Amino acid sequence: MPTFETEAIVLRAIRFSEADSILSLLTFQRGRVSAIAKGARRPKSRLGGRLQPGVRVHLTLHEGRGDVHGIRGAALVEPNAGLWADSYRLLAASAVLETAMRALPEHEPSDGAYHLTTRALGLLARTSPRQRPPRLDPLVLGYRTKLLVAIGFLPQLSGCVSCGGDVASTAFSARLGGTLCDDCAGVADQVGHPVLAALRQLLGAPLADAEPMDQGVAEGVEHLIGEVLLEHLGVALKSAASR
Ligand SMILES: [Zn+2]
DSSP states (O other): OOEEEEEEEEEEEEEETTTEEEEEEEETTTEEEEEEETTTTSTTOTTGGGOOTTOEEEEEEEOOSSSEEEEEEEEEEEOOGGGGSOHHHHHHHHHHHHHHHHHSOBTOOOHHHHHHHHHHHHHHTTOOOOSSSGGGOHHHHHHHHHHHHHTTOOOBOSSOTTTOOOSOOOEEETTTTEEEOHHHHTTSEEOOHHHHHHHHHHHHSOGGGOOOOOHHHHHHHHHHHHHHHHHHHOOOOTTSOOO
16 A cells, blocks of 8 residues: 655544544645544654644655545644634634635645645734634635635626626625626625625735724625635535524
8 A cells, every 4th residue: 555745734633433533634745635643642642742733744644445544654844833822813723724624625636725724824823813703813714715716716806797797796696606786686695895895805915914804894705705615615614604
């Protein structure tokens, strides 16, 4: 059975049997994969402490017969220790990790998605609380917006996706793939200009420069991204508010 090496971000770790952990990993080489860390939860395990959510590691993985890889070795690349120093950071990071876990397909590597996730966690590990609740932190919303670009689901955010009109748009349809003019809006979701402006700002600026916004605008951005993920992937994020 082949063995390979890759850098990876731990997205989730679940207890399994007495001493093992099942990990969801975002790997640089193979995209999102599952792996079992045997003995990781034994007190003296050299693996265990390194394989926590949000941590970047260099892994030696063994391809098993099923879908779950085995972990043969792990070396820390970046612990992102700041994520555990503060509950705000931890909650915001959880929202990023959940988004990666549920929006990124298995076994489809994407340099863009990997580097974006790495960057978002690195920034969150040093950020100060600045927008309540933490799931609406501009880094979380900026991460999700840019992830839509990385996975090819970015909607059209100006003009009318239905008639091609260049007028100011007042509605949004995830199914049609973007904003709509008054005449074409029909039953589509009404969406305010500040929400669309905030989305364009998040898209255009580097992640580190994502700005806090009014709570209503942040909720509008979260909702719109949620609609796109639901439409394309059937995914409803648990870390986002449901309406
Ligand atoms: Zn139209």
